Amino acid sequence: MTDFRYLIVGGGMVADAAARGIREIDQDGSIGILSEEHDRPYARPALSKKLWTDPEFDWDEKVDLHTEETGATFVLGSAVTAIDRAAKTVTTADGQTHGYERLLLATGGKPRGLPGLEPSDRVLDYRSAADYRKLRAFADAGAHVAVVGGGYIGTEIASGVVQNGAKVTLVDPDETVGARMFPDGLAHAFQQRFVDHGVELRLGRRVESGTQTAGGVTLTLDDGSVLEADAVVVGLGIEPQTQLAADAGLTVDDGIVVSSTLVTDDESVFAAGDVAEYPDRILGTRRVEHVDNAQQQGRQAGRNLADADETYDHTPMFYSDVFDMGYEAVGQVSTKLHTVEDWQEPNVTGVVYYLDDDDTVRGVLLWNVWDKTDDARKVLAEAHALTRDMLPGRITADA
The missing domain is CATH 3.50.50.60 (FAD/NAD(P)-binding domain)
Incomplete structure (x- = not known):
């Protein structure tokens, strides 16, 4: 059996960010990363973005996250099949057992x-x-x-x-x-x-x-x-991989339920990334499947594994680039909600606000409007004090 002070199940961007977060607090504690993939952690968004549009986008320099810099030990091509919380061990499909003092579940999602x-x-x-x-x-x-x-x-x-x-x-x-x-x-x-x-x-x-x-x-x-x-x-989305946590007796709803410090029912077990259902300070209980959350929540989980005991208070954004168009967004972006459109150039540059039935802003879409996600978060934080007619002009593409 191999023992680690910190054991991470999942080898994506959360694992990389968590390992680096651990090292911000603890320079020496052993870190293990168990991943079903055969590649070390890498920048997953590149798989559908820059690798197709930028010939100079090099895998080693731009995609591989070089998590080995943290001193973590990798066990790749290895699926975890069970957690024994009493013994503080996990077991893999090939029968190997790994012990932990603190465990992070970053199991992500399984594509439909x-x-x-x-x-x-x-x-x-x-x-x-x-x-x-x-x-x-x-x-x-x-x-x-x-x-x-x-x-x-x-x-x-x-x-x-x-x-x-x-x-x-x-x-x-x-x-x-x-x-x-x-x-x-x-x-x-x-x-x-x-x-x-x-x-x-x-x-x-x-x-x-x-x-x-x-x-x-x-x-x-x-x-x-x-x-x-x-x-x-x-490309039909994912289902969060919660079965491992559920089988271990941890609370699971839409994802693995965690507190504001990303800890589960078990004070030694944390969860982060696509699989974690957490309390957002602005938007309430949610689960987020995007890279900003993976990086920021992963880092906070790592720090908290190393006893920082800090609240995760970041409201994540997400973004996409398609042909010559791109957007950034915060919150709920769905046409099930009502919309207020504020275009500087119709359907080319502008902001779309998404409101619920009470006319409260729940999401902000920034279409070809860049570096304004903090402004969008401010709108969401102040949403109960904003009326529809206060939204146009609130965020613009201007500096």
């Missing part, structure tokens, strides 16, 4: 799949560096790639791959690409970029079933039509 299709060299749930390498080979060969799902990952992948020589078909259950997040005019402008770049759109359609062979993948859609492609990228 398609009926009848298991992940393979041609069916990619696009969660890992291995998936990127497979997709890059298809793109470089000018293959036909079907992207299923028009959300955050699906639109970035469709954009990146079509700009690298592949033929792309995007299958989206929404009638307009981006319709779940963006007001109608903006969604249509967003969709037009895909049309302009030659992406074939199958809108208002879902995949009913699929089959794969050594030579390709066939998707049958819910209208009976058939789509044949060399590879399929599934």
